[in-house]
Amino acid sequence: MIPRPFEYHAPRSLPDAIGLLSQYGDEAKLLAGGHSLLPMMKLRFAQPGHLIDLGKVPGLKGIYDAGNEIRIGAMTTENELIWSELLQQKCPLLVEAARLISDPQVRYLGTLGGDISHGDPGNDHPAIMLALDASFVLSGPSGERIVAASEFFLGTYYTALESTEILTEIRIPTPAAGTGYCYSKLKRKTGDFATAATAVLLRMNGSLVEHVSIALTNLGPTALKAADAEAALQGEEINDQTIAQAAKLAMSVCEPVADLRGDIEYKTAMAGVMTERALRTAYSRASR
């Protein structure tokens, strides 16, 4: 299908991009990598009259070590995440997840900011951001505000972004050295979205869990935090029994939609399997 006609804008500064958003309001859409927006425009699910391309806005790319946190520009692509030595060393969960997104073509253009802003529960970065306790810098006409990932994903294709705001930066508290991690993703074939996936971040103190974070992809209207599963593991040993209990609790928060990837029962069961696998792998990677 062919999208409806639109006017294309390529602002050269952030204030200009925000100005265009404010000028055209609901008629405008931001364009990042285009790998979610352009298919939606071709299907006419999205019909913006004005497309504001962020590609020429300076300062929206890059991965920086800011001491106790890692800062990533919203226009940083999936491949740039994968190739980053800083992330490989200090935040390998993000690298592991980016590697599992779609195919090389999508990863060359698709951006971290676009994946988050789209609000698609099938996208992988929302759960990764919840697991990492990230926060987002949103820039608008009256300046910047910072919103925690836990407050950002409000519903399917619905986020805390106002229509005049741009997600400019992602901030991730640097995981402590020795933190175990895993993103376990079930997909039908390469290039497909998750049938079910679980992100785990796990820090041990000797044989006991000091901190655990568990988040789920494509198992509800937004990415989900498995808070009861986390609480059940806190201060406990990791063994077959505690893993099985955590997986059961993670399954209890799932509200998947039945579709070609499976019915509700199957997807919920796979959430349990992905959670078990992610916990076991994270445990094997954690220092004790």
Ligand SMILES: Cc1cc2nc3c(=O)[nH]c(=O)nc-3n(C[C@H](O)[C@H](O)[C@H](O)COP(=O)(O)OP(=O)(O)OC[C@H]3O[C@@H](n4cnc5c(N)ncnc54)[C@H](O)[C@@H]3O)c2cc1C
């Ligand atoms: C075949 C295929 C398979 C895919 N599989 C996966 C997958 O397995 N996992 C996964 O996570 N994703 C997957 N995707 C989606 C892909 O990762 C997209 O690139 C991503 O969802 C959107 O990023 P983008 O940069 O392309 O954004 P765009 O498509 O340009 O924009 C998406 C939306 O976000 C808004 N937006 C973009 N940037 C900003 C910003 N900085 N501030 C505010 N709003 C903004 C846009 O206005 C638009 O509404 C797949 C895509 C394809 C085509």
